[in-house]
Amino acid sequence: MQKLNLPEYNFNIKLNNNKLEIFDSIRKKFVALTPEEWVRQNFIMYLINKKHFPASLIAVEKKLIFNNMTRRTDIVLYNKNGSPKLIVECKSTDIKINQKVFDQIARYNMTLKVNYLVVTNGLEHYCCYIDDKNKTYNFLEEIPDYKNIID
Numbered sequence: 001m002q003k004l005n006l007p008e009y010n011f012n013i014k015l016n017n018n019k020l021e022i023f024d025s026i027r028k029k030f031v032a033l034t035p036e037e038w039v040r041q042n043f044i045m046y047l048i049n050k051k052h053f054p055a056s057l058i059a060v061e062k063k064l065i066f067n068n069m070t071r072r073t074d075i076v077l078y079n080k081n082g083s084p085k086l087i088v089e090c091k092s093t094d095i096k097i098n099q100k101v102f103d104q105i106a107r108y109n110m111t112l113k114v115n116y117l118v119v120t121n122g123l124e125h126y127c128c129y130i131d132d133k134n135k136t137y138n139f140l141e142e143i144p145d146y147k148n149i150i151d
Contacts, residue, residue: 001038002093004122009045026060035092039122040074043090053077053146064111073108079150086116086149093122102128116149 012023013033020033022041031037040060047053057080061072075088089105091097097119105117109130117128127140 001033002035002122004039004042004093005124006042006046006122007050009042009049011041024060026055026058035094036090039092039120040090042122043088043120044075047075047077047088047143047146051143051145064108066107066111071108073112076112076114077146077149084112084114086118087112087114088118088120091119091121095121097121097124097126116144118143 012030014021014023014030016030021030022033022037023029024031024041024044026044044058044060047058048055057078059073059076059078061074062076064071064073073087074090076084077086077088079085087105087108089101089108091101095101101119102117105119109117113132115130115132117130119126125143127143128137129140130137
């Protein structure tokens with residue numbers, strides 16, 4: 001798989017019916033190792049190991065309903081009270097991060113109402129803080145640590 005702009009992690013990868021699968025430690029199962037899944041699994045490890053997010057407060061492919069349509073977020077991070085705090089939208093490395101990607105995560109946020117949005121293709125990462133009170137948003141230099149998000 002392609003080298004990403006993230007630390008390198010060791011994964012449990014196996015061949016099943018001539019297809020590669022990667023073990024998802026959050027969902028506790030093997031899933032198809034697609035280019036997007038490679039980005040997602042690496043980003044999950046980054047959030048746990050570098051940004052100190054508790055694995056128990058991470059949801060992967062969380063189902064949500066928007067305009068009577070079922071959607072799935074790539075990664076949602078919660079606080080200890082079960083309130084969503086951050087959404088991550090992962091794309092494969094060949095997908096350019098553009099307005100369409102930001103529009104997608106903004107639609108998800110109409111339902112989840114978090115203050116932090118992250119989009120990544122494994123090479124580029126963008127984090128945005130949403131200030132509902134002042135109806136503004138700011139792009140951050142880096143993704144905050146878990147303790148800074150929940151405070």
